[in-house]
Amino acid sequence: MATRLDKEATQDFAEVRRHFPKLLTIALESGNVLFEGDIDIFDQQGVYWNTYNIRITVPTQYPRGVPELHEVSQLIERVIDRHIDKDGWCCVGVSHELFIRAHRDFRIIDFLSEYAYPYLANQSYFMVEGHFAGFEYKHGFGGVIQFYQKLFKTQDFELISKFIDSFLHTRLPRYRDMCWCGSGRKYRKCHLLVINELKKISKTQLKSDLSNFQLIQTPQVPFFKQFRRGMTSIVAGS
Ligand SMILES: [Zn+2]
C-alpha cells in the first residue's frame, strides 16, 4: 500500500503535469524521480518566447530537500556569467536561500514557479537583451554576501559578522536589549527575526561564511602596509 507521502507526491507530480504538460515523470530503478521534457516560456502578455528541454531532479527526502534543474537543450551558453555549468546544471539561486526555503515543504510546482521558470524566462530575456532582468545574484562568495545583506537588510559586513559570530557562540543580545543595528528598536522586535532564519543554515556553513567575511574585512590594513613598504623601497632605490 502506498504511504501517505507517496500519495502526496503523486498528487504533486500530477499538478506539475497539469501546468507543464510536456514534462514527464520518470521513476528510476534507484528510487529517484526525475522530470524530463520541455518547458515553454511565455512573457507576461502571454507571448511565446522559446522552449527549453530540461531535467529536474526530485530530492530523495521529497517534499524536503532542494530540487535541481538541468538545461538539456543547450540553448544557454555554458559560461559562468549565465549561471550555468558545463553540464547544464542551473544555478537558480544562492544555495543558502534554497536550503532555507527547503525547511518548509518544497514542492516541485513551487520550485518551478519560484525558481526554475523565472530562471529560464530570465535566460530568454538575456538572449534578447544581452543582460538579465532585475536583481541578479553574483557567483560564489559574492552571491553569499548579497544573500546575507538581503537577509540582514544591511550592507554592513562587520554588523553581519558580529551577528553570525554571536549566534555561533550564543552571545546574542537579550530580547529587551536595544538591537545592535542601531534601529532604536528592541532586539526582540528587530534582528531576532533574522537570527531565527540563521538557524536553518548549518553551523558548518555559517562558520565557513564567517571566516570568509573576516578575510574580506581585515586584509585592507596589511595590504596597505605592504603597499606602503613597496612604495618606500622604490623611492629609496631611486
Ligand atoms: Zn551563478
Ligand SMILES: [Zn+2]
Ligand atoms: Zn536590528
